[in-house]
Amino acid sequence: MEKKINIGLFGFGTVGRGLYELLRDVPVARIARVCVRCPEKHQHEAPELIFTSDHDDIFNDKDINFIVELIDDADAAYRIVRRALLNRLPVVTGNKKMLARHLPELIDIQKQQNTSLLYDASACGSIPVIRNLEEYYDNDLQISLKGILNGSCNFILSKIFNEGMPREEALALARKLGFLESDPTLDLDGWDSLYKLVILAVHAFGTYVEPDKIFTYGITHMTDGDIRFANEKERRIKLIGHAEKLPDNKLILCVMPQLLSRNKYIYGVEDEFNGVVIKGFFYGKQFLVGRGAGGHPTSSAVLSDIMATRYDYRYRYKRMHCNDIPHFSNDITFRVYLRYNDESDLQLLDFAEISERYDSPGYRYVVGRVRLGRLHEVRDEMARRKLFVAAYPND
Amino acid sequence: MEKKINIGLFGFGTVGRGLYELLRDVPVARIARVCVRCPEKHQHEAPELIFTSDHDDIFNDKDINFIVELIDDADAAYRIVRRALLNRLPVVTGNKKMLARHLPELIDIQKQQNTSLLYDASACGSIPVIRNLEEYYDNDLQISLKGILNGSCNFILSKIFNEGMPREEALALARKLGFLESDPTLDLDGWDSLYKLVILAVHAFGTYVEPDKIFTYGITHMTDGDIRFANEKERRIKLIGHAEKLPDNKLILCVMPQLLSRNKYIYGVEDEFNGVVIKGFFYGKQFLVGRGAGGHPTSSAVLSDIMATRYDYRYRYKRMHCNDIPHFSNDITFRVYLRYNDESDLQLLDFAEISERYDSPGYRYVVGRVRLGRLHEVRDEMARRKLFVAAYPND
Numbered sequence: 001m002e003k004k005i006n007i008g009l010f011g012f013g014t015v016g017r018g019l020y021e022l023l024r025d026v027p028v029a030r031i032a033r034v035c036v037r038c039p040e041k042h043q044h045e046a047p048e049l050i051f052t053s054d055h056d057d058i059f060n061d062k063d064i065n066f067i068v069e070l071i072d073d074a075d076a077a078y079r080i081v082r083r084a085l086l087n088r089l090p091v092v093t094g095n096k097k098m099l100a101r102h103l104p105e106l107i108d109i110q111k112q113q114n115t116s117l118l119y120d121a122s123a124c125g126s127i128p129v130i131r132n133l134e135e136y137y138d139n140d141l142q143i144s145l146k147g148i149l150n151g152s153c154n155f156i157l158s159k160i161f162n163e164g165m166p167r168e169e170a171l172a173l174a175r176k177l178g179f180l181e182s183d184p185t186l187d188l189d190g191w192d193s194l195y196k197l198v199i200l201a202v203h204a205f206g207t208y209v210e211p212d213k214i215f216t217y218g219i220t221h222m223t224d225g226d227i228r229f230a231n232e233k234e235r236r237i238k239l240i241g242h243a244e245k246l247p248d249n250k251l252i253l254c255v256m257p258q259l260l261s262r263n264k265y266i267y268g269v270e271d272e273f274n275g276v277v278i279k280g281f282f283y284g285k286q287f288l289v290g291r292g293a294g295g296h297p298t299s300s301a302v303l304s305d306i307m308a309t310r311y312d313y314r315y316r317y318k319r320m321h322c323n324d325i326p327h328f329s330n331d332i333t334f335r336v337y338l339r340y341n342d343e344s345d346l347q348l349l350d351f352a353e354i355s356e357r358y359d360s361p362g363y364r365y366v367v368g369r370v371r372l373g374r375l376h377e378v379r380d381e382m383a384r385r386k387l388f389v390a391a392y393p394n395d
Numbered sequence: 396m397e398k399k400i401n402i403g404l405f406g407f408g409t410v411g412r413g414l415y416e417l418l419r420d421v422p423v424a425r426i427a428r429v430c431v432r433c434p435e436k437h438q439h440e441a442p443e444l445i446f447t448s449d450h451d452d453i454f455n456d457k458d459i460n461f462i463v464e465l466i467d468d469a470d471a472a473y474r475i476v477r478r479a480l481l482n483r484l485p486v487v488t489g490n491k492k493m494l495a496r497h498l499p500e501l502i503d504i505q506k507q508q509n510t511s512l513l514y515d516a517s518a519c520g521s522i523p524v525i526r527n528l529e530e531y532y533d534n535d536l537q538i539s540l541k542g543i544l545n546g547s548c549n550f551i552l553s554k555i556f557n558e559g560m561p562r563e564e565a566l567a568l569a570r571k572l573g574f575l576e577s578d579p580t581l582d583l584d585g586w587d588s589l590y591k592l593v594i595l596a597v598h599a600f601g602t603y604v605e606p607d608k609i610f611t612y613g614i615t616h617m618t619d620g621d622i623r624f625a626n627e628k629e630r631r632i633k634l635i636g637h638a639e640k641l642p643d644n645k646l647i648l649c650v651m652p653q654l655l656s657r658n659k660y661i662y663g664v665e666d667e668f669n670g671v672v673i674k675g676f677f678y679g680k681q682f683l684v685g686r687g688a689g690g691h692p693t694s695s696a697v698l699s700d701i702m703a704t705r706y707d708y709r710y711r712y713k714r715m716h717c718n719d720i721p722h723f724s725n726d727i728t729f730r731v732y733l734r735y736n737d738e739s740d741l742q743l744l745d746f747a748e749i750s751e752r753y754d755s756p757g758y759r760y761v762v763g764r765v766r767l768g769r770l771h772e773v774r775d776e777m778a779r780r781k782l783f784v785a786a787y788p789n790d
Contacts, residue, residue, distance in 0.1 A: 022677050026534055120531075126678040128531040135530070136515075136523040136699045139421055265684065268663050282417050283521040283695035287684035289660065300678035304531045 003065065005029035005306060008058035008089075010080050011071035012042045012051075014178070015094055015121070018295025019068065019302055020046055029306055032064050033057060055080065059087060066309070067091045068302060072182075074098040081117070085109045090116035092305040094298065096123060100195035100211050103202060107317060116314050118305035123196040124149060124274040126297035127290040128304070130315070133203040133278070138318050140280035144244040145204045147276030148269050149196040149255075151292035152179040152187040153219055153239040155272045160227055161236045162270065167224065179272055179293065189383075190218035190239060190255040197241035197255055204243060204278065206319030207251050209328040215376040216255040221386045225363040226339055230390075235259040236267055237390060251326035254372060257390035259337060264395075330373035337392040339365045345387055350374050367392060398460065400424035400701060403453035403484075405475050406466035407437045407446075409573075410489055410516070413690030414463065414697055415441055424701055427459050428452060450475065454482060461704070462486045463697060467577075469493040476512070480504045485511035487700040489693065491518060495590035495606050498597060502712060511709050513700035518591040519544060519669040521692035522685040523699070525710070528598040528673070533713050535675035539639040540599045542671030543664050544591040544650075546687035547574040547582040548614055548634040550667045555622055556631045557665065562619065574667055574688065584778075585613035585634060585650040592636035592650055599638060599673065601714030602646050604723045610771040611650040616781045620758040621734055630654040631662055632785060646721035649767060652785035654732060659790075725768035732787040734760045740782055745769050762787060 009016055009031050016034070023029060031049055035058050036042050039051035058064060067084035069077050069091060077095040082102075084091045086109065093099065099106070099122055110117040120130045124147070133145075148154045152174055159170035174180050179187075186192045194216045202208050219239055230237050240258045245251055260267045265287045269275030274292030279285050291297035319325065333352050340346060346354070346366065354368035375382075375389065382389065404411055404426050411429070418424060426444055430453050431437050434446035453459060462479035464472050464486060472490040477497075479486045481504065488494065494501070494517055505512040515525045519542070528540075543549045547569055554565035569575050574582075581587045589611045597603050614634055625632050635653045640646055655662045660682045664670030669687030674680050686692035714720065728747050735741060741749070741761065749763035770777075770784065777784065 018677075022535075025536065025676070028534055126681065128527055131531055132523055132527070135703065136526055136696075139423055139698050139702050140417075140695050141420065265663075268660075280695065281420070282413075282691040282698075284686045284689070284692045285684075286521065287682075289680075289682035289684075291679045294679075296677040297679045300535050300675065301531075303534050303677075307534050308530065 005066050005310070006032040006063050007066045007068050007306070008032060008061065008064040009034045010058070010067070010069045012036045012045070013070065013072065014295040015298045015302065016070045017045065018299030019070070020049065022296065022299050022303055026303070028303070029066070033061055059083060065089065066306065068306065069093040069095060070302070071095070074101065078102050081106060082109065085113050085115060085117060088113050088115045090309045091118070092121070092302055093117070093119045094121040094302060096192065096195035096199060100198040103199065104208050116309045116312070118308060118313070118315065119199070120305050121298050121301035123199050124276060125151070125290065125292040125294065126301050127274055127276065127288050127292070128301070129200060129276050129288060130203050132288070133200070134315050134318070137278065137280055137283060137286070140282045142204050142245065142319070143279040143281060145200055145276065145278045146240055146242040146244070146266070148238055148266055148274050149193040149241040149292070150187055150190075150239060151272035151274055152181070154269065154274070154292075155179050157219065157237055157239065158270045161230070167222070167227070185220065188218045188220045190216045193239060193241045193255045197243060197253060200241070201243050201251070201253055202317070202320065203315070204319070205245065205251055206317070206322055206325040207328055209253055213328065214253045214255065215330065215372055215379060217257070217375070217379060217382070217389060219257055221383065221388045222257065223339065223388065226388050226390070229337065229365065230259055233259065235261050238266055240266065240391070245326050246332065249324060249326045250329040250331065252329060252332050252372065259390050259392045261395055330371070330376050332372050333369045334372065335367065335369050335392050335394060337365060337367050337390045339363070339388040341385060341387070345385060348378050348381060400461050400705070401427040401458050402461045402463050402701070403427060403456065403459040404429045405453070405462070405464045407431045407440070408465065408467065409690040410693045410697065411465045412440065413694030414465070415444065417691065417694050417698055421698070423698070424461070428456055454478060460484065461701065463701065464488040464490060465697070466490070469496065473497050476501060477504065480508050480510055480512060483508050483510045485704045486513070487516070487697055488512070488514045489516040489697060491587065491590035491594060495593035498594065499603050511704045511707070513703060513708070513710065514594070515700050516693050516696035518594050519671060520546070520685065520687040520689065521696050522669055522671065522683050522687070523696070524595060524671050524683060525598050527683070528595070529710050529713070532673065532675055532678060532681070535677045537599050537640065537714070538674040538676060540595055540671065540673045541635055541637040541639070541661070543633055543661055543669050544588040544636045544687070545582050545634060546667035546669055547576070549664065549669070549687075550574050552614065552632055552634065553665045556625070562617070562622070580615065583613045583615045585611040588634060588636045588650045592638060592648060595636070596638050596646070596648055597712070597715065598710070599714070600640065600646055601712070601717055601720040602723055604648055608723065609648045609650065610725065610767055610774060612652070612770070612774060612777070612784060614652055616778065616783045617652065618734065618783065620760075621783050621785070624732065624760065625654055628654065630656050633661060635661065635786070640721050641727065644719060644721045645724040645726065647724060647727050647767065654785050654787045656790055725766070725771050727767050728764050729767065730762065730764050730787050730789060732760060732762050732785045734758070734783040736780060736782070740780060743773050743776060
């Protein structure tokens with residue numbers, strides 16, 4: 001006989017409310033209590049739920065045997081998840097920023113306490129990427145993982161490249177539809193994709209890398225010139241999280257725009273969808289697409305995690321226990337497109353080779369090869385100078 | 396301490412050999428003995444393996460604690476899998492035809508004997524569709540599943556529609572590359588897709604339907620006129636397995652060519668890849684793509700299943716135990732394109748409505764609405780008359 005799941009829920013935003021609605025239709029678990037900042041603000045949305053603003057009301061409730069953490073604040077989320085694990089309560093969380101920062105510690109606690117910590121909804125919303133990496137692709141030799149990990153940027157880029165919508169209008173539409181975080185730089189500068197990439201790399205390669213070691217550059221400084229360049233080359237700009245194992249067991253990680261040609265699967269992932277291509281030595285190329293955000297798709301992923309704990313499902317982090325975990329490296333040179341202002345920008349990036357130059361009043365670019373490590377060193381300065389850089393693979 | 400897996404392997408064709416090669420690189424399990432029709436034929440391919448042609452040599456070997464069945468012959472496969480389950484040995488099989496016919500009985504035996512029967516490689520090769528339906532999408536309200544389930548047909552159709560290759564040349568190339576079964580009608584007439592659809596419907600909807608109740612029509616009778624028609628409409632013909640839940644809890648199942656427009660995900664699945672779109676009420680649309688055939692991709696799926704039994708993983712067939720399992724029905728009218736010879740063909744199909752007619756010497760077609768049940772009744776006669784029919788959705 002399976003035990004009834006009584007959830008202590010933290011947060012009642014889009015995903016929390018989505019979970020509440022989902023459980024009304026599929027009553028496989030019960031929300032016993034909800035902790036939010038302003039209970040009075042939410043009570044009318046779900047009159048039958050019990051709201052509180054006090055964490056202790058959740059943790060002291062003997063009925064509650066499950067914690068679901070769906071709040072924005074990464075620091076508060078960390079305290080909640082840590083406390084839950086220390087109390088031996090199974091936890092499902094969607095907080096990618098918190099996970100990207102604290103994953104090694106939380107994995108340790110989870111193991112010591114012999115409970116569950118699941119978070120498939122944290123990376124790519126409804127797509128079960130983590131679960132598949134853990135359960136299905138775990139016996140193969142992993143080669144690479146890359147994907148569109150942020151639905152908001154992809155929505156904006158789709159509007160620009162498919163519908164010819166001006167950049168500012170696409171941004172405004174994304175904001176209007178609620179696709180942008182309250183702090184839009186999280187999406188647009190690539191930080192949201194970065195956190196997801198850090199989490200996915202743990203499951204795909206067994207390698208944990210602190211987020212601030214990884215080159216991350218978004219689409220904030222993309223201009224009409226850059227869009228025109230992509231269109232002329234019959235490519236689309238997509239914001240891509242990229243992890244790839246190279247010879248010598250090096251693992252390259254970065255988040256940056258890429259100029260993708262039509263023959264790439266990811267080229268066709270549109271709107272707020274996420275799409276991930278993973279490659280293994282034997283299984284070959286796998287491509288998974290689904291909604292990366294939104295209350296219902298994400299809460300459906302949360303519910304899948306909740307229900308998995310019924311049969312004591314846990315991530316096994318198998319790749320973290322291998323002898324030959326790949327080691328993170330920024331030591332690679334690759335081809336980029338750079339829109340720049342003056343020669344000092346080229347010096348800043350320290351190109352290994354420049355193969356193409358274009359110069360006109362108000363729009364200058366080069367195509368050439370740079371070191372990923374250098375890009376990472378000068379990232380903030382590039383942003384200050386409003387340069388735009390995109391990977392530009394030869395294919 | 397986990398027990399070492401000692402495999403008794405039946406079959407040493409493409410997938411069996413793929414598994415052998417995979418286990419050389421990732422030695423997580425051991426092939427103890429291989430049963431094939433002609434041991435001497437295979438011995439040189441793997442000198443260190445022990446080959447036999449006698450089933451008893453496998454079943455009497457006390458060391459063997461796992462059966463992997465990868466042979467072509469569905470009747471022999473059934474006997475092997477049944478015997479293994481009755482002996483309480485966990486089994487992984489890839490034989491879709493056998494499963495599509497005997498699934499209910501085998502599920503019963505597997506439960507009685509309290510052992511594992513896994514077969515993710517049987518449907519869509521390397522794509523973990525069954526596992527995801529079982530483990531991840533199992534709490535949602537399932538709406539539909541459709542996909543390219545046969546890599547050989549898709550390879551041929553890709554060559555025709557992307558490269559303008561003549562039909563006969565594409566067929567010859569597929570044969571040369573080993574993409575066609577020894578009996579090519581299995582692929583071309585849709586039977587292979589049918590078996591996979593039957594298996595997937597069990598996991599997606601909980602409904603088992605005997606294969607011969609499902610309308611199945613392939614691309615054998617597709618002519619240049621049909622290809623031209625698709626191209627003129629800017630569509631592509633793909634062979635699709637389709638399962639969809641309708642109001643009144645009806646489940647529609649069919650395998651037939653569809654004229655797909657560019658805005659469909661499946662439109663872009665090329666070559667020997669398989670692609671499946673599954674829809675749930677909450678999680679929305681999910682799209683999975685991967686190699687549907689080939690020794691290494693398929694054996695990678697076989698290995699995932701083998702390794703899953705280490706932690707006693709079993710399919711739970713959750714949807715089969717619901718109170719409201721949808722019931723199979725052919726009672727639906729939908730729009731098709733039909734290339735025909737004379738008026739008697741139109742009478743044969745008994746169109747509910749004809750909206751478009753084209754008539755020229757040697758090429759006649761109608762677009763209109765027919766009942767799926769009628770198509771199923773007259774399927775063999777349609778094939779005898781070499782008619783070509785394709786679903787032609789309004790979109």
